[in-house]
Amino acid sequence: MSTQKLMPDLRAAIAASGLKNGGTVSFHHHLRNGDHVMNMVMDEIARMGFSDITVAASSLFAVHEPLVEHIRTGVISGIHTAYMSGPVAHAVTRGMLRRPAVMHTHGGRARSIESGALRIDVAFIAAPTADNLGNINGVAGKSACGTLGYAVADAHFAVCVVAVTDNLVPYPACPIAISQDHVDYVVEVPSIGDPAGILSGTTRATTDPVGLEIARSASKVIAASGLLVDGFSFQTGAxxxxxxxxxxxxxxxxxxxVQGSFASGGITGYIVDMLDAGLFRTLFDVQCFDLKAVESFRRNPCHQPMSASLYANPHRRGAVVDQLDVMILGATEIDLAFNVNVTTGSDGMIMGGSGGHADTAAGAKLSIVTTKLNAGGYAKVTGRVTTVTTPGASVDVLVTDEGVAVSPLRPDLLERLRASGIQLRSIGELKELAEARATREPQRPSGEARIVAVVEYRDGTVLDVVRMVS
Incomplete structure (x- = not known):
């Protein structure tokens, strides 16, 4: 077999890949809102006349707005993703996509790829550095993004793998995150993205006094839980x-x-500071959430990469999420059964997705949801969430600006928090307070409206559906 993998351009690589109408192409999101590769590839696929393509992207952001036109024209007919926001999410909610989108967790995505439930015909991997045989890393080059954890399953299981790079180096590239034996073709382009787009508005700590008070209350819950001892493990959302x-x-x-054993997940500079201060022995990183994390991953061997499968695949031989002591989660809505929504707004519009939310809630010994009681005029504690992203059975505590509610499934924790003097309320009391303050009523989609997305749990079972908003 020829070892010549370097292609002159994307068109040549797509032609060589064997992609056909009705095929599935995949992308990873380590460049987040700075990614250029998905748009470049889908534009070329459209110019080549392909149609009925399914896009299996680990996440979709506002930068991917050009995909809306490809949805409108039928080039894209399906989407599988763990998270979507911006114009593509709006187009899907408005019913533009031919088939319902499939929204899974990060661990569920890895599971579905590895099991063959999600068959990828061509994986396009944005490679900050690559050599001519397809050895890839994310730590060198002008578009360095750090770890490439979400691309690993795609590289290992796709029928064809194309590395797209803006930093082609002499063979062999070093270090190697994804190796040449998993890559079929390499394409050099002027730019794969803007690493400044890795940092988004969802990856900065709040400076709001109410939010800071909620954070202090959450830390008191952790302190009272009995879990904050040497060997403590931790993850926070973004x-x-x-x-x-x-x-x-x-x-x-x-x-x-206290020195913890590890912190995990998408790693931010806040967690890097804790590693550097000796508060954790190591980090498990599936994606770098900011440039400080990229630099830490480059220089510190204790800042370790992990694939999405190692992170959260429920069907593998051990996932990191199952070793977590405490996980901090956000919420768009939470209901009386402690079900959490981070997929849609109160108006039913898709604005996010599980990512690792449901995975970590299921694995951690203590899963804490932090949220204000109200936002945008809406009550965030409600009778039933608009869309179930994470089932209430795996949520232990809700921390708000008006007190802390403990799941009835955790009477042991309730006693610990009560003994510590933490202000406790029932979830029903918090709902009443939130509704009394609300100035707007949710405008949820009709139960008869067309289904535009299916929300899968990490094991592939269906948790909920998203219906069209007109």
């Missing part, structure tokens, strides 16, 4: 309040002289 909890936890761990 929401502003969740990140503020990390800052509170740092001080708490220093005061108690």
């Amino acid at each position: 929401g502003g309040i969740s990140l503020a909890v990390a800052a509170e936890l740092k001080q708490l761990m220093q005061d108690r002289r």
Whole structure:
């Protein structure tokens, strides 16, 4: 077999890949809102006359707005993703996509690819550095994004793999994150993206006094849980309040002289600071959420990469999420059964997705949801969430600006928090307070409206559906 993999351009690589109408192409999101590769590839696929293509992207952001036109013209007819926001999400909610989108968790995506439930014909991997045989890393080059954890399953299981790079280096590239034996073709382009787009508005700690008070309350819950001892493991989401909890936890761990075993997930500079301060022995990183994390991953061997499968695949031989002590989660809505929605707004419009939300809630010994009671005039604690993203059976505590509610499934935790003097309320009381303050009523889609997306749990079972908003 020829070892010549370097293609003159994307068109040549797509032609060589064997892609056909009705095929599935995949992309990873480590460049987040700075990604250029998905738009470049789909534009070329459209120019080549392909149609009925399914896009299996680990996440979709506002930068991917050009895909809306490809949906309108039928080039794209299906989407599989763990998260989507911006114009593509609006187009899907408005019913533009021919088939319902499939929204899964990060662990569920890896599971479906590895099991063959999601068959990828061609994976296009945005490679910050690559050599002519397809050895790839994310730590070198002008578009360095750090770890490439979400691309690993695609590289290992796609029928054909195309590395798209703007930093072609002499063979062999070093270090190697994805190796040449998993890559079929290499294409050099002027730019795969803007690494400044890795940092978005959802990856900064809140400075709002109410949000900071919620973060302090969450840290008190952790302190009272009995889990904050040497060997403690932790993950926080990327929401502003969740990140503020990390800052509170740092001080708490220093005061108690606790050294944790690991922190995990999408890693931010807040968690890097904790590693550098000796508060954790190591980090497991599936994606770098900011440039400080990229630099840490480049220089520090204790900042370790992990694939999405190692992170959260429920059907593999052990997932990192199953070793978590505490996970901090955000919420668009939470209901009386502790079900959480981070997929749609109160108006039913898709504005996010599970990502690792449901995976980590299921794995952690203590899953804490932090949220204000109200936002945008809406009550965030409600009778039933608009869309179930994470089932209430795996949520332990809700921390709000008006107190803390503990799941009835955790009477042990309730007693610990009560003994610590934490202000406790029932979830029903918090719902009444939230509704009394609300100035707007949710405008949820009709139960008769067409289904535009299916929300899968991490094991592939259906949790909920999203219906069209006209």
